Amino acid sequence: MPSDLSLEPTPAERRRLKVRGAIIDAAERVFASEGETGLSIRRLAEEIDYSPSAIYKYFGSKEALIDELKEAFFERLLARVDRISCADAPFAQRGRACVSTYIETAMERPHHYAAAFSGPLVTDHDTQTPPQKWEDFEKTYKGRAFNILVEMVREGQSLNVFDPALDPFLSAKSVWAASHGLAQLITHMPNVSALSPSNPPVPASTFIAFHADLVFRGLQRPALARQTHLTLED
Incomplete structure (x- = not known):
């Protein structure tokens, strides 16, 4: 009999997680084919x-489901x-x-990755909605994954190893933007x-490694950046 301190989920919890996962997987499939x-x-x-x-027992609305679909991608990314x-x-x-893992996670389930960034296109930056509060962002899987970069x-x-003059938050945003x-x-x-x-064709894994190295060297102190170099042939 599991105690309150048991780390093993109960049968009811396992069923809930299984059904929740099935709904999210189905949402990814529908999003992939129908947007x-x-x-x-x-x-x-x-x-x-x-x-x-x-389904409404797990997600109260379509909007709640889409939010959960987005968070599920970053939950997977955060774990990695x-x-x-x-x-x-x-x-x-x-x-x-x-850096490489972000891109590889997107490649494994591209439609889920696309769903994670779905939303209205902002064309008028003067009238866009107020920015999300940092405290709220930090509580999300996306925010927690970003904080690992910071x-x-x-x-x-x-x-x-890295240039001490760099702002950690701006640097993390730049790394995120480049990888995205x-x-x-x-x-x-x-x-x-x-x-x-x-040149002969370059495998995606080689190009991703090159990109990750380039991003990493871009953060290094100038003297160190000149000492390290990774080519597509390495």
Whole structure:
């Protein structure tokens, strides 16, 4: 009989997690084929042969489901980068791996990645909604994953590897933006890494490693950046 301190989920909890996972997986499939406009509680009920009322027990509205779908991607990403950041490995290896993992996670489930960033396109920056409060952002999986990047920059600075003049938050945003850009390219243009006027095709994994190294070296102290270099042939 499990106690209150047991780490093992109860049968009821396992069933709840299984059903929740099935709903999120179905939402990803519908999003992939029909976009956000085609995603509805009734459409999901058809997809997984559940009643709409059963789905409403887990998600109170379509908006709540989409928010959960977005968070689920970052929950997966957080678990991976957290393992990397806590690993017993040299800082340079962990730092590059954090960058690579973001892109690799997007590649594994591109439609879920696309859903994670779905939302209205802002065309008038003067009338956009107020920015999310930092305290609220930190509580999300996305915010927690971002904070790992911030701590990575700070660790690099404390080790005298990264430029101490860099703002950790701006640096983490820049790393995120660069990785997001490559993830978008690869998920929308799978052969982008092989595009070249003369060189032989480059595997995606090699190009991602090159990108991660370039990002890492961009944060280094100038003297260190000149000493380290990774080519596509390494």
